[in-house]
Amino acid sequence: MGGIAGPRLVAAVAEAGGAGIVGLYKHPPQEIAALIAETAGLTGRAFGINLVPEVVSEAVLVDQVRAVLAAPAETPPFISFYGLPPRAAITPARDVGREVIVQIGSVFDAVEAVNRGATQLIIQGHEAGGHHLSRRPMADLVAALVERLPAVPVIAAGGISSGEAAAAAAAAGADAVLAGTAFICASESAAHDVYRAKVMAACSADTVVSDRFEIGWPGRPHRVLRNAVTEAAVPPEPAFIGRTVLFGRPYPVPRGSAAVPTIHSSGRIEEMALYCGTGCDAVTRIEPAAAIVARLATGFAAGRNASATDPTVTAAPVTPVTARAG
Numbered sequence: 001m002g003g004i005a006g007p008r009l010v011a012a013v014a015e016a017g018g019a020g021i022v023g024l025y026k027h028p029p030q031e032i033a034a035l036i037a038e039t040a041g042l043t044g045r046a047f048g049i050n051l052v053p054e055v056v057s058e059a060v061l062v063d064q065v066r067a068v069l070a071a072p073a074e075t076p077p078f079i080s081f082y083g084l085p086p087r088a089a090i091t092p093a094r095d096v097g098r099e100v101i102v103q104i105g106s107v108f109d110a111v112e113a114v115n116r117g118a119t120q121l122i123i124q125g126h127e128a129g130g131h132h133l134s135r136r137p138m139a140d141l142v143a144a145l146v147e148r149l150p151a152v153p154v155i156a157a158g159g160i161s162s163g164e165a166a167a168a169a170a171a172a173g174a175d176a177v178l179a180g181t182a183f184i185c186a187s188e189s190a191a192h193d194v195y196r197a198k199v200m201a202a203c204s205a206d207t208v209v210s211d212r213f214e215i216g217w218p219g220r221p222h223r224v225l226r227n228a229v230t231e232a233a234v235p236p237e238p239a240f241i242g243r244t245v246l247f248g249r250p251y252p253v254p255r256g257s258a259a260v261p262t263i264h265s266s267g268r269i270e271e272m273a274l275y276c277g278t279g280c281d282a283v284t285r286i287e288p289a290a291a292i293v294a295r296l297a298t299g300f301a302a303g304r305n306a307s308a309t310d311p312t313v314t315a316a317p318v319t320p321v322t323a324r325a326g
């Protein structure tokens with residue numbers, strides 16, 4: 001989660017046995033090196049770096065990948081991409097044996113991602129908070145993907161904030177789960193307090209898939225909490241409504257910006273992009289990331305055990321996964 005999943009949250013997830021992923025955006029190489037160094041200074045365990053191919057040019061993306069690969073770390077980070085990256089961005093990572101996890105929203109893109117070199121897949125259902133790759137429910141996509149690509153580890157994403165939801169993903173055949181919304185209110189998250197309070201108070205019906213927050217990341221619908229911007233009959237004026245800090249520099253936030261409100265943001269937080277998945281029903285308090293990881297892991301294990309003992313459920317083939325998403 002760009003802006004929210006920084007070194008503190010990622011290290012806390014890693015220390016708890018998950019695999020936290022540092023969310024990046026249009027970060028220059030020196031910022032990437034600094035974030036990896038900071039995270040590696042907080043944990044010696046596996047963590048990942050997330051890049052978003054569609055917000056940068058191919059040349060910049062490849063430079064970002066090279067910056068990740070060049071950064072020294074006790075446990076070199078795996079790379080995760082949001083959406084299909086070009087082969088040129090995957091190959092350098094694969095050439096040095098790095099795990100490459102690609103988040104996609106269809107079986108078609110999953111096959112293409114594997115053809116381009118992805119080692120694991122995150123399949124995102126429409127329940128997900130943040131930007132959307134699919135209009136289909138998570139469980140349907142997982143089942144379709146496990147059937148089509150049985151040898152590739154499949155990580156389920158979308159609406160998984162409780163042990164029960166993690167169990168359902170396991171029952172659908174997932175090898176692991178990825179959660180975003182569940183961690184917005186983690187003690188170590190960098191989300192703004194007003195945003196966190198709204199997520200804790202929200203239920204799934206308070207979320208909506210919108211296209212209103214596309215300044216900085218156009219053309220990709222996103223699930224957010226309903227607010228004055230999503231509910232206006234026409235897109236409101238993109239006037240400046242606040243400030244934030246991006247890459248260490250101040251950034252004025254226009255109404256309609258894709259920037260999520262963080263601890264560095266000020267202004268009309270309630271009108272900003274309050275990304276949130278349908279799993280917000282289960283997010284009701286601030287608690288350490290370790291407690292959230294434990295709940296999801298326990299639920300996932302229970303779902304897997306139930307599938308193994310229920311003859312009506314076809315168990316998915318289990319492939320060793322070297323990096324679990326968090």
Ligand SMILES: Cc1cc2nc3c(=O)[nH]c(=O)nc-3n(C[C@H](O)[C@H](O)[C@H](O)COP(=O)(O)O)c2cc1C
Nearest residue numbers: 001002023082128129130158159179180181275277
């Ligand atoms: C606040 C927020 C920010 C996100 N930012 C990113 C991002 O920068 N890169 C990315 O790959 N996915 C991002 N996502 C999407 C997640 O990868 C994932 O698909 C989603 O969180 C899963 O659904 P859930 O939020 O219901 O758990 C974000 C999600 C949220 C809620």
